[in-house]
Amino acid sequence: MIIAIDGPSGAGKSSVAKACAKTLGFSCLDTGAMYRCIAWLALQKDIPLDDDAALGELARACDIRFGHSDGDPIPKTVFVDDNDVTSAIRTSQIDKAVSPVSAAPSVREAMVHLQRKVGLSGNFVVEGRDIGTVVFPDAQLKIFLTASPEERAHRRVRQNADRGVGSIDYEEVLRDIMRRDEYDSNRAESPLRPATDAHIIDSTEDYIEDIIAKICSMAHACIQKTAEEV
Template sequence: MIIAIDGPSGAGKSTVATAVARRLGFHCLDTGAMYRSIAWKAIQQGADLADEAAVGAIAQTFDIAFEHEEGDPRPSRVLIGGDDVTAAIRTAEIDRSVSVVSAHPSVRAALVEQQRRIAEGGDYVIEGRDIGTVVCPNAEVKVFLTATNEARARRRVAQNAERGVGSVDFEEVLADIIRRDELDSSRATAPLVQADDAVLVDSSDKTINEVIDAICAMADARA
């Protein structure tokens, strides 16, 4: 079974996907980490992030791999071309860069191919921005997880503080979330939209457990 969780930045997709996967005994596929890895590699190579040909060539050249610890649905390490980028892709610089990189059609085509190949290997909770619309349009469960801009900014600040990477300035994070929403929703290829058959879940005033319970109930009903 595939559970697709789409939604904007800071909606809690990663946290929810991990908890749902752990409860159901599924694996997690963090597609955002894949785009972040390409952004990191492009910056390391000195590529112009707006140059689709250059960034697309990187996405087509380098495989992204995930390593797991037994019993943990979320990868413990993210690697691109053998480089461990687990922490490096969670910086403010990558936050600012990833939407530009992910808007390139050639990058999306290369990574969608990798994502589908990984998903074919078992039961997955997959979170991103175009999972239910492009990557896995036949997913058995589709959720569009969202929240207010302010709620998402508060969560991202707390997450960055816990990880020790990324900005912890609320206004800066809020502005970045609004900017990323605009970029993700207006791009020509695979924009951020709710799939017609996805269930909208607004987590602004819900506890994490309420959101998890709702998604697990959907999976149980389909199973």
């Protein structure tokens, strides 16, 4: 079973996806981290972020891996080839670089191929920006998680402060979120938008625990329906 969770930057997709995966006993796939890996690698190799051909070659050649603790479906570390980039892909520099990289058609083609290969190997909660519309259009449950830009900026600042990576300047983070919303929503390749059959959840006023419970309840209903149809 695939649970697709899409939404803009800072909406809480990663936290919600990880919690839902743990509750349901699913694995979790952070597709955003995969695009961040390509952005990090492109900067390391001085590849222009608008060079689609070079970025695509990079995406097809690199090895992206997630490290897990025994028995934990949630990845703890991210590797590009032999490099542990868990913290390196969460900097403000990568925040700015990931939008043009993720918009490159050749990069999206390579990543979508890899995401489908991973996701079809079991039960996954997959989060990103085009999971329900492009990567897994037949996902049994689709969620579009959003929140106001201001609330998302506050969350991102707190998150960056907790992990000691990324900007903690609220105005800077808010500008970056609004810039990325504009970019992601208007890009030609797989723009950010809810799938026509997605459940839209606005988390601005809700506690994360309530959102997790709501999604898990929807998932159990899907599982029950599938079991009855077999």
